[in-house]
Amino acid sequence: MELAFLINIIEAGLRTGTPLLFATLGELITERAGVLNLGVEGMMLVGALAGFAVAYGTGNPWIGVLVAMLAGGVISLLHAFVSITLRGDQVVSGLALTFVGTGLTSVLGAPYVQVRDVPRLPVLPVPFLYDIPLIGPSILWPLFGEKQNVIFFIGLLLVPAVWFWIERTRPGLQLRAIGEKPAAADAVGVNVGALRYFYVFVGGLFAGLAGASLSLAITPLWINEMTAGQGWIAVGLVIFAGWNPWRALMGAYIFGALRRLPLDLQAIAWLPFASNPILGVWLNMIPYLFTILALVFSSREAIRKRLGAPAALGIPYVRGERGA
Amino acid sequence: MKNSPYALEMQGVPYALEMRGITKRFPGVLANDNVNFAVKRGEIHALLGENGAGKSTLMNMVNGLYRPDEGQILLDGKSIKFSSPRDAIDNGVGMVHQHFMLVPTQTVSENLILGQKTPRFYINYKKLEQDIADLSQKFGLAVEPNAKIWQLSVGEQQRVEILKMLYQGAKLLIMDEPTAVLTPQEVTDLFKTLREMTATGHTIIFISHKLDEVVEIADRVTVLRRGRVESTVDGKSTSKAELARLMVGREVLFRIQKKPANPTAAALVIDHVSCENDRGLPSLRDLSLTVRSGEVVGIAGVAGNGQTELAQVIAGLRQATSGAVIVQGQNVTNQPATATIDQGLAYIPADRNGVGSSPNLNLADNLILKSYRQPPIGQGWRIDLRLVRAQAEQLIEQFDVKTPNVDLPARLLSGGNLQKLILAREISRQPKVIIAVYPVRGLDVGAIESIHQMLIDERDRGAGILLISEDLDELLSLSDRIVVLFEGQIVGEVPPDDDLINEIGLMMAGTKVEQSHAT
Numbered sequence: 001m002e003l004a005f006l007i008n009i010i011e012a013g014l015r016t017g018t019p020l021l022f023a024t025l026g027e028l029i030t031e032r033a034g035v036l037n038l039g040v041e042g043m044m045l046v047g048a049l050a051g052f053a054v055a056y057g058t059g060n061p062w063i064g065v066l067v068a069m070l071a072g073g074v075i076s077l078l079h080a081f082v083s084i085t086l087r088g089d090q091v092v093s094g095l096a097l098t099f100v101g102t103g104l105t106s107v108l109g110a111p112y113v114q115v116r117d118v119p120r121l122p123v124l125p126v127p128f129l130y131d132i133p134l135i136g137p138s139i140l141w142p143l144f145g146e147k148q149n150v151i152f153f154i155g156l157l158l159v160p161a162v163w164f165w166i167e168r169t170r171p172g173l174q175l176r177a178i179g180e181k182p183a184a185a186d187a188v189g190v191n192v193g194a195l196r197y198f199y200v201f202v203g204g205l206f207a208g209l210a211g212a213s214l215s216l217a218i219t220p221l222w223i224n225e226m227t228a229g230q231g232w233i234a235v236g237l238v239i240f241a242g243w244n245p246w247r248a249l250m251g252a253y254i255f256g257a258l259r260r261l262p263l264d265l266q267a268i269a270w271l272p273f274a275s276n277p278i279l280g281v282w283l284n285m286i287p288y289l290f291t292i293l294a295l296v297f298s299s300r301e302a303i304r305k306r307l308g309a310p311a312a313l314g315i316p317y318v319r320g321e322r323g324a
Numbered sequence: 325m326k327n328s329p330y331a332l333e334m335q336g337v338p339y340a341l342e343m344r345g346i347t348k349r350f351p352g353v354l355a356n357d358n359v360n361f362a363v364k365r366g367e368i369h370a371l372l373g374e375n376g377a378g379k380s381t382l383m384n385m386v387n388g389l390y391r392p393d394e395g396q397i398l399l400d401g402k403s404i405k406f407s408s409p410r411d412a413i414d415n416g417v418g419m420v421h422q423h424f425m426l427v428p429t430q431t432v433s434e435n436l437i438l439g440q441k442t443p444r445f446y447i448n449y450k451k452l453e454q455d456i457a458d459l460s461q462k463f464g465l466a467v468e469p470n471a472k473i474w475q476l477s478v479g480e481q482q483r484v485e486i487l488k489m490l491y492q493g494a495k496l497l498i499m500d501e502p503t504a505v506l507t508p509q510e511v512t513d514l515f516k517t518l519r520e521m522t523a524t525g526h527t528i529i530f531i532s533h534k535l536d537e538v539v540e541i542a543d544r545v546t547v548l549r550r551g552r553v554e555s556t557v558d559g560k561s562t563s564k565a566e567l568a569r570l571m572v573g574r575e576v577l578f579r580i581q582k583k584p585a586n587p588t589a590a591a592l593v594i595d596h597v598s599c600e601n602d603r604g605l606p607s608l609r610d611l612s613l614t615v616r617s618g619e620v621v622g623i624a625g626v627a628g629n630g631q632t633e634l635a636q637v638i639a640g641l642r643q644a645t646s647g648a649v650i651v652q653g654q655n656v657t658n659q660p661a662t663a664t665i666d667q668g669l670a671y672i673p674a675d676r677n678g679v680g681s682s683p684n685l686n687l688a689d690n691l692i693l694k695s696y697r698q699p700p701i702g703q704g705w706r707i708d709l710r711l712v713r714a715q716a717e718q719l720i721e722q723f724d725v726k727t728p729n730v731d732l733p734a735r736l737l738s739g740g741n742l743q744k745l746i747l748a749r750e751i752s753r754q755p756k757v758i759i760a761v762y763p764v765r766g767l768d769v770g771a772i773e774s775i776h777q778m779l780i781d782e783r784d785r786g787a788g789i790l791l792i793s794e795d796l797d798e799l800l801s802l803s804d805r806i807v808v809l810f811e812g813q814i815v816g817e818v819p820p821d822d823d824l825i826n827e828i829g830l831m832m833a834g835t836k837v838e839q840s841h842a843t
Contacts, residue, residue: 169445170437173430177438180427187425188439188492189410311429319389 007143009257014144016218017256018155019044019210023234024241024248025162026206031238032166033199034179034312037079038094040207041231042101047072047211049105052222053112061119065212072208073201075101080200084193087316102225112222121217123147151213155249163245175199179310182317192317207231229288236294242308258286338401340365340496340527341386341417346395348381352728355381357551359395363496363529366522370530370542370559372571374768375738376726378551379531380422383498387419388412399496413439418494420485422501428474432456432467432484436491456491463490464520479510486517490526497521498529503537504766515541533571533768535564547571572770580776583784585804587616591788592638592669592757597647598812599637607633609812610647615757615788620779622803622820623792626832630812631792632674635761638790639671640664641679652756665694670755670787672746674762676739680746683735687727688716690734691749715752723748724774740771747778758782761792776802796825810834 023040030037037043050071055064078100082093125147129140166172174195177185182192210230215222233255241247298304305311341363348356356378363369373379384390386397388406397404399415406412412419426435433449433456443452449470456469465483473481482502489497499518503511518528518541532538538545542559547570554570569575592615601607607630615621625631636642638649640661648657651667664671673679681690692712696702700711716730725744727737734742743763750758760779764772779802783789793799799806800820807817808831816831818824 168447168449170443170447171445173434173438173447176430177427180429181425184425184427184435185438187409187419187421188488189408189413190439 009260010143010253012260013253013255013257014152015148015256016259017253018149018151019213019218020230020234020237020256021155021249021252022151022158022206022210022213023231024237024252025158025245026203026210027234027238028241028243028245028248029162029166029175029206030200030203031313032179032243032310033175033196034182034310034315034317035080035083035196035200035203036090036094036314037076037083037097037200037203038091038235039076039079039097039101039231040203040234041227041229042098043072043076043204043207044211044214044227044231045101045105045225046075047208048215048226049109049112049211049222050208051212052115052118052215053109055216056112056115056118059119061121061216064119064216065121065209068212068216069205069208072206072211073204076200076204076207077197080197083316084196084200087318090314090316098231106224109222109224113224115222118216118220120220121150121213123149124153149213149217151217155252159245159249166245176310178317179312182312183319186317186319196317207234210234228284232288232291236291239294239298239307239309243310244308255290337365339363339398340400341529342398342401343382343386344396344398346382346385346392346397348378348385348390348392350381355551356385356392359548359551359553361546361553361556363527364544365527366525367543368518368522368528368530368541368559370532370538370545371548372532372535372538372545372567373548374533374571374770375740377548377571379548380500381551382548383419383500383529383531386412386417386496387498388417410439413492413494416493416495417498418489418492418496419498420482420489420500420502422504424481424485426473426481426484426488429472431470431472432476432487433469435473435484436488439488439492456487459491460487463487465517477510478505479507479513482506482510482514483517486521490521495525496527496529498531500531501533502530503532503534511537535567535571535769538567539564549573568769571768572773579801580773580780582780582802585619585783587619587788587804588786589617590614591617591652592790593648593650594634594638595648595650597637597649598645599633599642600645601630601633607812608637608644611812611814612647613807613814615790617756617786617788618783619804620783620789620791620802622799622806623790623809624796624799624806624828624832625809627794629809631809632761633812634809635671635673635759635790635792638664638759639669639673662697668753668756670750670753670758672743672750672758672760672763674765674792676742676746677735681734681742684733686731686733687720687725687737687745688712688730690745691716691719691730691752694749694753719748719752720745723751723778740767740775743767743771743775747775751778751782754785755782755787758787758789759792760789762794763791764798765794796828800825808832 023044027037027040047068051064051068054067055061075097079093079097082088083090126141126144129144132140166175174185174190177190178192178195186192211227214226219226237248237251237255240251298307298309339362343359343361346356346359359382361382371379381390385392388409388411399417404415433452436456437452453469460467465487467480467483467487473484476484502514506514522528530542539559539562544556545559545562545567546556547554547567549571594611594613597608597611598606599608623631633642637644640656640659640663643658648655651664651669654667656663656667677683682693692701696707701708713730720727720730723744725741725748727741734745737745763779764775779789791799791802800822803820805817806820806828807814808828810832811834815834818828
């Protein structure tokens with residue numbers, strides 16, 4: 001029974017961890033470029049609603065995903081404008097973006113709250129694993145849920161792609177440079193402002209994708225504030241992952257599993273407090289608590305350096321200013 | 325016609341770089357005023373001037389960071405208008421900045437290709453590192469291609485900067501105060517490299533305010549003062565004194581003129597003090613020292629032997645584990661810093677930006693940091709802002725702090741002006757004791773001279789001064805007696821006599837010397 005329990009948890013982690021993975025990867029890219037965007041939650045909501053509405057209207061979930069990404073990208077430009085062009089405070093601007101996203105979607109999303117018959121993203125069987133002798137059919141396959149939504153596979157492909165982009169390509173080299181020392185990049189002719197805009201936009205695309213994968217795959221519904229703090233977990237996960245895509249993958253799955261934990265724990269009869277409703281309330285606090293702890297923990301400069309935080313993270317770039 | 329920038333061109337040989345009638349204004353400042361400046365191909369041309377004379381501004385216009393308000397820039401005889409550093413690089417102009425423009429977390433190779441057009445997408449690190457190794461060999465600039473920048477010494481980082489410029493095809497290399505951060509050995513290596521580069525047809529502009537170096541390395545020297553060209557002279561036939569006069573606009577005293585000291589009662593007594601450093605290890609060990617009113621006591625020693633800790637213990641910024649600090653007869657051991665301030669102690673810390681001033685406060689606010697608690701500035705719970713302003717304007721005038729106004733944030737002041745501001749604050753309170761830690765580090769000759777004069781004037785007024793410095797020349801010039809600090813203890817005391825430099829050096833290295841010279 002314990003093995004089945006464990007398999008259940010892991011399977012849930014892979015599934016519900018995927019939207020988190022998208023959001024985390026997006027924020028990771030943005031932060032590697034030196035811009036902190038705390039608006040992930042808002043961008044995810046915008047993506048979730050846009051994807052849901054378009055998929056419902058067109059009958060095609062893929063068009064929904066595409067529009068969701070664009071919507072996330074477009075709304076992220078608000079943050080780019082404030083933090084890059086106006087050189088405003090990135091924390092304040094990011095928070096504002098979350099409020100904008102939350103408010104906007106609760107107004108525009110009202111007509112969709114009752115909609116149930118939205119086209120979902122397809123589910124595909126997990127390949128290869130069943131054919132592995134012995135542990136294949138009994139453990140590995142159930143572990144991955146036998147079938148997984150297509151977003152799971154997209155997530156698995158995106159991680160190496162993002163890693164390759166950042167670590168092995170010329171655009172990636174420039175991305176890292178503008179996040180570590182924009183003055184050095186500027187001095188050799190890299191356009192710091194334009195590139196930062198681009199990567200904030202990319203972060204928005206990813207957050208939009210994360211939102212759409214919630215509303216078109218995980219829970220194919222539109223509910224107000226359906227992201228339930230996952231955008232905040234993503235912000236914390238970027239730190240947890242030390243700005244590394246592979247560790248982001250791990251972190252996203254772990255937190256995906258954690259989200260399911262309260263439900264699964266309640267099924268275990270011998271745990272004394274499992275059925276206590278207050279437990280659920282406490283577990284719901286985890287995302288916010290985790291984000292706060294991650295931010296507090298990483299606020300000490302020495303720790304941030306050791307974790308691998310981009311040196312120019314959160315600092316607007318002004319040409320010629322000392323210390324830039 | 326020596327100073328005419330047009331002489332060579334009339335012979336049909338264009339200058340590598342020529343600037344005609346360049347004017348550049350910033351809000352409140354005229355940085356460059358009708359500057360004419362010409363550099364011959366293959367020469368090392370020094371651009372000399374005090375901090376704030378407009379050297380970096382002028383060169384940043386060649387480098388594409390700024391655009392001139394008026395005037396024309398010619399490169400190899402062709403008029404150019406750069407709109408970005410990229411443009412400058414594409415036209416063979418590279419600038420090595422004082423603060424290196426390198427990404428610390430990336431490797432040497434990555435830094436070299438950051439601004440390049442190739443490779444277009446995929447970076448083959450193996451091949452790249454081979455290419456870089458070949459290149460560094462070709463120019464005789466040894467660096468490890470896959471070393472991360474933060475792992476390199478400052479001298480090595482500078483080599484990477486130079487290599488980066490050469491890799492990008494720079495023909496004209498601008499070096500902004502390249503020796504400021506180097507050890508003497510590294511300076512020698514750098515000069516050798518520069519000579520080799522001019523031999524292969526590169527042209528070098530060498531921005532500096534250090535006279536010794538300029539005399540040593542430059543073929544020609546252009547002196548800037550207050551944004552204008554003072555003169556262009558031949559590097560081989562000029563002298564330190566001539567350059568200093570051009571730079572400052574008057575004769576410069578390399579050694580301060582002072583009367584014999586007239587020490588009276590003890591102003592500062594340090595009685596068997598011990599303390600720990602930041603890592604919790606013993607720093608000062610049972611140190612005793614007396615500074616009397618009207619004398620300058622110099623502390624010599626290699627950095628890290630307890631100098632900083634000594635100053636901090638006296639100023640109330642570090643706990644003494646034993647012993648006593650007595651200022652003007654009052655025991656202030658381990659009292660808050662306000663107690664020492666109230667006893668008339670002035671502290672000029674080594675860290676001007678972090679401890680000596682508050683970078684984001686304006687000049688007026690910085691000037692009252694030690695006087696806001698008492699009348700006439702502090703009036704109970706409020707501060708007399710009108711008086712603050714009036715006093716600030718008067719102090720800035722009196723201490724010759726160059727600034728457009730007193731509302732400027734302190735961080736925008738140059739090093740020399742910031743130090744004058746700090747001295748203005750400390751001295752205006754008529755202190756009984758002054759602790760000065762590396763008071764002129766990084767400053768140019770003009771500022772050094774005026775700060776030294778201020779300290780000597782304070783001595784003659786009757787203040788007791790404790791001067792901590794790494795610069796033996798400074799110690800010998802200012803001090804009335806010199807004590808040498810080694811591993812938190814005083815290992816000897818000597819009079820400020822030039823002939824004793826060797827003995828001081830030996831004591832700084834920890835050798836106990838017979839105290840026959842002690843007065």
